[in-house]
Amino acid sequence: MxxxxxxxxxxxxxxxxxxxxxxxxxxxxxxxxxxxxxxxxxxxxxxSGPPRALFTVTAVASDSLPELLEFPGIETISSDRSKALDRLSRQQTDLVVEVVGDSVRYWVNGNSASGAILELLLKYTEARSLERGETDGEAIxxxxxxxxxxxxxxxxxxxxxxxxxxxxxxxxxxxxxxxxxxxxxxxxxxxxxxxxxxxxxxxxxxxxxxxxxxxxxxxxxxxxxxxxxxxxxxxxxxxxxxxxxxxxxxxxxxxxxxxxxxxxxxxxxxxxxxxxxxxxxxxxxxxxxxxxxxxxxxxxxxxxxxxxxxxxxxxxxxxxxxxxxxxxxxxxxxxx
Amino acid sequence: MFLNIGRVMPEVILSVSGLEKSYDEVVAVAGLDFEIAKGACFGLLGPNGAGKSTTLAMLEGMEDPTRGTVQYYGCPLPSDYQTRVGIQFQATALQDFLTPFDNLKLFSSFYDDPIPMDQLIDQFRLQEFLYRDSRRLSGGQRQRLLLALALVHNPEIVFLDEPTTGLDPRSRRDLWDVVSALKADGRTLILTTHYMEEAEILCDELVILSHGKTLLQGPPKQLIADAGVSDLDTLFLSLTGETLVKTQEVIE
Structure with a gap:
C-alpha cells in the first residue's frame, strides 16, 4: 500500500x-x-425605525443635485453610473440622476410606476435642461x-x-x-x-x-x-x-x-x-x-x-x- | 540492572540517558538514567508533580527532552515510532456521539495491519456496551475501551498512564487481569501509578521519582527486601517522607 x-x-x-x-x-x-x-x-x-422613504433616487454626481432630491420621502444614495443603472434595471432604485454641466441627465425604468411619478416631479421642479434615458427590467x-x-x-x-x-x-x-x-x-x-x-x-x-x-x-x-x-x-x-x-x-x-x-x-x-x-x-x-x-x-x-x-x-x-x-x-x- | 548471574541478559528496548525536561523556569525532570527490558512491565512511581507523566510523555515520543536522550534498541526514536507503541493517556476524551464500535473502527483504520475488531471486543469484553455512546460508559468500561484503542495496531510497547485512577476496586482488579494478560503476551508495558499494591503486583522493575529525580530503582521485591520493610507502601512513605510528615501535620 x-x-x-x-x-x-x-x-x-x-x-x-x-x-x-x-x-x-x-x-x-x-x-x-x-x-x-x-x-x-x-x-x-x-x-426597526422610522418608515422607509417613498422613493429612492441614485445620484451619480453629488454636486448641484436637483431640488427634488431634498423633498421629504425621497432617499438619495450615491453610486457610480454603471452600478446605479444596474440597480435601476432591477427597480432597486426609482430614478438615476447625473448633473452634467448645466443640464441634468436622468434615467427611469420603463416598467416602474414610481419612476414615472418621479420623472413628472423632476420635470415640474427642475429649471435646468433635462436629458432622458430609459432602462427596463423586472423588479427584484x-x-x-x-x-x-x-x-x-x-x-x-x-x-x-x-x-x-x-x-x-x-x-x-x-x-x-x-x-x-x-x-x-x-x-x-x-x-x-x-x-x-x-x-x-x-x-x-x-x-x-x-x-x-x-x-x-x-x-x-x-x-x-x-x-x-x-x-x-x-x-x-x-x-x-x-x-x-x-x-x-x-x-x-x-x-x-x-x-x-x-x-x-x-x-x-x-x-x-x-x-x-x-x-x-x-x-x-x-x-x-x-x-x-x-x-x-x-x-x-x-x-x-x-x-x-x-x-x-x-x-x-x-x-x-x-x-x-x-x-x-x-x-x-x-x-x- | 537486569544483569542476573546464570541468566541471559534481557534485550533492552528503551534506554534513557541524562533525561531532562524544563518548562520555562520549572524543572519537571532533572536527569534520569534507566533501561527498560523487552517484555518487562516497568513502573514509574512518585507523588503528584514527581515528573512521572512528563517522563512518560518523552518515552512515548510525545514530548522532546530539553536534554538527554531516549533510545529505542540503542538508536534514536524512528520516524514510525508511533506505529510501534500504544498509549493509554491519563485523561482522554473521544469524539462525542461515537460508540466503542465506531471508535474501534476509526482507530483501526489508522494502521496497516490492525488486530481484528472481534478479537479486541472479546479480549477487552466490550460486547455489552459496544453500541453505547462512549460518554455514557462507566469508568471501568471506559478504561477497557481506551486500552483496546491503544492496542488496535498490536504495538510492541504499551504505555499506561495511571490506568486505574478513579476506578472502583473491582474495576481496578479487572484491569489488572487485562494488564497481566498483555504482559503474558510478551509486550513491554510501561505504567505510572499511585497505587503501591498495583505496582508491586504488576511491575518487574520500578523507578521511584521525586522532584524529577530517581530516588530508588529496581525490582519491587528486591527493593522491599533491601529496605527491610513489609511492603512497597511502607517503602514509598519512608522514601518520600514529605508525604508522611504532611499527613502527620494534618493529623496533629
Whole structure:
C-alpha cells in the first residue's frame, strides 16, 4: 500500500467519524435551523425605525443635485453610473440622476410606476435642461435579493463554528493529543475536517436553496453549476478561516470571542440583509476584505443578472486566495 | 540492572540517558538514567508533580527532552515510532456521539495491519456496551475501551498512564487481569501509578521519582527486601517522607 493510499484511508476514516458525530448531534443540528430565525428576529428589532422613504433616487454626481432630491420621502444614495443603472434595471432604485454641466441627465425604468411619478416631479421642479434615458427590467423583490444573503450567512456560521469551535473542543478535551499518538498527520486530520464540513455545508445550502425556491419561487436566472462553484469555493474559504482561528486556540471561551469578532462584521457589512450601496467608502473597503462579501456579490450576480464565470472571476480568485492562506496558516501553525 | 548471574541478559528496548525536561523556569525532570527490558512491565512511581507523566510523555515520543536522550534498541526514536507503541493517556476524551464500535473502527483504520475488531471486543469484553455512546460508559468500561484503542495496531510497547485512577476496586482488579494478560503476551508495558499494591503486583522493575529525580530503582521485591520493610507502601512513605510528615501535620 502506498503512502498516498494510507493517507487517503486515514482521512476517509476521520471524515466519516466527523460526519457521524454531526448527524447524531440532534441538538446542534436543530440549533442550526433555529439560529437563522433568531438572527432575522434580532435584526428586525435592531433595524426597526422610522418608515422607509417613498422613493429612492441614485445620484451619480453629488454636486448641484436637483431640488427634488431634498423633498421629504425621497432617499438619495450615491453610486457610480454603471452600478446605479444596474440597480435601476432591477427597480432597486426609482430614478438615476447625473448633473452634467448645466443640464441634468436622468434615467427611469420603463416598467416602474414610481419612476414615472418621479420623472413628472423632476420635470415640474427642475429649471435646468433635462436629458432622458430609459432602462427596463423586472423588479427584484426583497426575497430575491435576500436569499443569497441567507444562504451565505448559514454557510458562514456552519463553516466557522462547525470547524473552528469543534477543533478547539477536541483540543481542550485531549482528543487531539490522543490522535497525535497515531500515524494520522496534521494534513490528513485538517483535510478530513475541511471535507466533512464542506459536505455538510453544501448539502444544507442545497436543501435550503431548493426548499425555499419551491415555496418562494425567487429569481434564479444564471447557471446552477456556477452557483454551486461559488458555494464550493466560498464554503472552503470560510472553513479554512475557521481552521486558522482554531489552529492554536486552547480555550473554548476565547474561540467563542474570536469567532464572534469575525462573524459579526461579516453579518453586518457583507450585504446579507441590505445593500451597502450608498454607505461610506470606508465601510465598503472593509466589506471587500470579508470573504462573505465576495460570496454574496458573486451569487447575486449569477442569480439575478445571469453573470458568467468571467464576470465573477475576481470574486472567485479572492475566495481561492482566502482558501490558500487559511489552509496554509492552519497547517503551518496547527498544534495538536 | 537486569544483569542476573546464570541468566541471559534481557534485550533492552528503551534506554534513557541524562533525561531532562524544563518548562520555562520549572524543572519537571532533572536527569534520569534507566533501561527498560523487552517484555518487562516497568513502573514509574512518585507523588503528584514527581515528573512521572512528563517522563512518560518523552518515552512515548510525545514530548522532546530539553536534554538527554531516549533510545529505542540503542538508536534514536524512528520516524514510525508511533506505529510501534500504544498509549493509554491519563485523561482522554473521544469524539462525542461515537460508540466503542465506531471508535474501534476509526482507530483501526489508522494502521496497516490492525488486530481484528472481534478479537479486541472479546479480549477487552466490550460486547455489552459496544453500541453505547462512549460518554455514557462507566469508568471501568471506559478504561477497557481506551486500552483496546491503544492496542488496535498490536504495538510492541504499551504505555499506561495511571490506568486505574478513579476506578472502583473491582474495576481496578479487572484491569489488572487485562494488564497481566498483555504482559503474558510478551509486550513491554510501561505504567505510572499511585497505587503501591498495583505496582508491586504488576511491575518487574520500578523507578521511584521525586522532584524529577530517581530516588530508588529496581525490582519491587528486591527493593522491599533491601529496605527491610513489609511492603512497597511502607517503602514509598519512608522514601518520600514529605508525604508522611504532611499527613502527620494534618493529623496533629
Amino acid at each position: 502506498t503512502s498516498i493510499m494510507r493517507s487517503v484511508r486515514r482521512m476517509k476514516a476521520v471524515f466519516f467519524a466527523r460526519n457521524l458525530e454531526y448527524l447524531r448531534d440532534r441538538a446542534s443540528f436543530g440549533w442550526n435551523l433555529v439560529f437563522p430565525v433568531l438572527i432575522v428576529f434580532a435584526l428586525a428589532v435592531v433595524f 423583490r426583497y426575497v430575491d435579493w435576500v436569499v443569497p444573503g441567507i444562504l451565505g450567512m448559514n454557510m458562514m456560521y456552519s463553516a466557522l463554528w462547525g470547524v473552528g469551535y469543534v477543533v478547539v473542543r477536541y483540543r481542550q478535551s485531549g482528543y487531539l493529543r490522543r490522535l497525535r499518538a497515531t500515524p494520522l498527520t496534521k494534513f490528513e486530520f485538517l483535510s478530513a475536517q475541511v471535507l466533512s464540513r464542506l459536505l455538510v455545508t453544501l448539502t444544507a445550502s442545497t436543501i435550503v436553496f431548493v426548499g425555499t425556491n419551491l415555496i418562494l419561487d425567487y429569481k434564479m436566472v444564471g447557471s446552477l453549476g456556477l452557483l454551486f462553484l461559488i458555494a464550493l469555493v466560498g464554503g472552503l474559504a470560510m472553513i479554512t478561516l475557521g481552521l486558522a482561528i482554531a489552529c492554536r486556540t486552547e480555550s473554548k471561551e476565547f474561540a467563542d470571542g474570536l469567532l464572534n469578532a469575525i462573524t459579526f462584521p461579516m453579518l453586518l457589512l457583507s450585504g446579507v440583509w441590505f445593500s451597502l450601496d450608498g454607505s461610506p467608502n470606508w465601510v465598503q473597503m472593509i466589506a471587500q476584505v470579508l470573504p462573505l462579501t465576495h460570496v454574496l456579490e458573486a451569487a447575486r450576480a449569477v442569480m439575478l443578472d445571469d453573470a458568467g464565470v468571467t464576470d465573477i472571476a475576481i470574486h472567485l480568485a479572492i475566495l481561492i486566495g482566502f482558501c490558500a492562506v487559511g489552509m496554509g496558516l492552519s497547517i503551518k501553525l496547527f498544534k495538536w
